Amino acid sequence: MLQYAFMRHAFEAGTIVAIVAGIVGYFVVLRKSAFAAHALSHIGFAGAAGAVLAGLNPIIGLLTFTTSGGIAISTLGRKIVNRDTQIGIVLAFMLGLGVLFISLYTGYATEAYSILFGEILGISASDVLVTLIVSMALIAAMAVIYRPLLFSSLSEDVAEARGISIFWFGIIFMILVAVATSIAVQVVGVLLIFALMVTPAATAQRLSRRPAQGIIITAIIALLATWIGLFISFYLPYPVSFFITTITFLGYSAVRLYENVKPRPSLVKVAES
C-alpha cells in the first residue's frame, strides 16, 4: 500500500502526530486539562472553517485560533481548578463562529466534514513537512519545560513556592496543547481529538507509575492505533478516524477490565494497612 503517495503521506503525518499528541496528551491528562484540549479543538474548528472561507490552508486558521484560544483560556483562569466555566464560555462562542463560517462557505461540504472528523488520506507532501517542522519544535519545547511542567502538574503550590511561575507555565503549556491539537486535527478531526490526546495517555497512566515511561507508552499506544487504523482502512471502505478511535477505546477498556479482574497490588496493600 505504500506505493501510493497518499498512503505514504498518511503514515508519515500519522506517525508524527501520534508521537506529539501522545507526549502532550500525557500532561493534558495529568493536569486534568482534557476539557481545555476539547475546547481548543472546537476553537480550532472556527479557525479552520474561517481559513477555508478565506481561501487559506485550514492549518493556518487552526494554529492561529487554537493558540490565541489557549492563551485566553490560561489567562482567564489562572489556576488549573475551576476553569470549566471560562472554557465553556469560549468554546460555545467559537463553535457558533465555526457554524457561521461553514454556512457562509458555499464550496464543498467535504471541507467541513474533514475538519470535524479528520482527513488523513488527503494530506499532501507539504502538509507533512509543515507537520514535521511544527512537531519537532513542539517536542523540543516539551523537553525543555519537562521537569517544571511535571512538578507544577503534581502540586502547583509547592512548585510555585520553589520558584516556578505557575502563570507562565500555564500559558506555555496551553500554547503547546493548541499546536498539538492543530496538527492532530488533520488526522482525527476536531470532534475525535480525544482519541489521540486523551485516551492513550489515560491508558498509559494506568500502566506506568513513572512519568518518562508513561509518556513513551502513551506515544506507543497512539502510534499503534494510528498505524493499525491506517492499515485496516486501506482494505475496508470506512473512515480511518473510526478505526483509530475504536482501537484506542478498546485499549483503554481492556486495561480497565484487567484492573477489575485483578486489582493493582498497591491498592490492596494500602487498603489493608
Add this chain to the structure above:
Amino acid sequence: MKNVIGVNKLTAGYADRIVWRDAEFSVGNGEFVAVLGPNGSGKTTLFKLLLGLSRPLEGEIKIFNKIPARGNKRIGYVPQKHNVDSETGIDAVEFVRMGLVGTRFGTGIAGSGMKEAIESLESVGAEKLAHKPLGVLSGGELQRVFLAEALIGNPDLLLLDEPLANLDIKRETEFVRLINEVVRSRRITALLIAHNINPLLPVLDRIVYIANGRVATGAPSEILTSETLMSLYDTPVEVLKDSHGRVAIIGIDESEHHHGRLGHAELDSHKHHHHHE
C-alpha cells in the same frame, strides 16, 4: 538565639483589602510555632509573604535577615491543597524528587534526585510509600510524602499549611510527633498553620495568633488566656480549659473552628474511615 523571621510594623493584604496590620514579632532559630486564627484571618497570607509570593503593603518582613524571595531553597513548604486525586497514578518518590530537580529545565538524567528522595522519605518514616501511586495514598500518607518533598533540600525553615486538616485524632497526634522530631533533630524552625491548638500544645514553643486584623505572638501560656485575647482583639473572648489541659477559645469569630474538640474528632475519624474504605 538568632532570628529566622523578623516582622516589623507589617501590614498585609491586597490592593483593595487589608488583611492584618501593624504586626510585630520575630521567630528564633529552632522554634516550633503554631499559626492560629479563624478562616480568612490571613494565616496563609503570612506564608505567602515568607515565600516571596506577595509583598507587604507596609512595613518590613525579613527571613534569614533578607527580604523574602521566590524559590528560597532554605524553605520547605507543605501546602494545604494539592493537585493529586485518585486518578493520579504517579509514584510518590517521583514527586518527592521534583523537590530537588523539578525547577530545572530539560528532561535531566533518568532517576536524578532519586536517592535523595528515598532518603527524605525514610527520614519521615515513609520509605514504604516510595513506589506507591500518589492517588491511592490516604490523607496522612500524602502529608508524609509532601513533608518528605519539603525536607529534601535540607531546609532551615518549614512552613506547613494546615497539615492536620483531614487527619483523624490518632494520625493527627502521630503527625505532630513526627514534625516535632524533625524540628528538634534537625534543629530547624517550623511554622504550622492549624485550626486546633490542642494536639500541638505539648510541643509548641510559641503561638502566632491572627484574628480581627491583628497579629499577636507569645508563649502558649501567655497567649491562651481570656485576658490576653480579649485585650488583643477587643471582643469578649473566653478561653476554657478542661481537666486534661485541652483548650477551647470562644468568642473570636463564632462561625469558626474553635469549638469543642470532641465533636470535631468524631467527625474527622468518621470521614477518615470512609476515605480509607
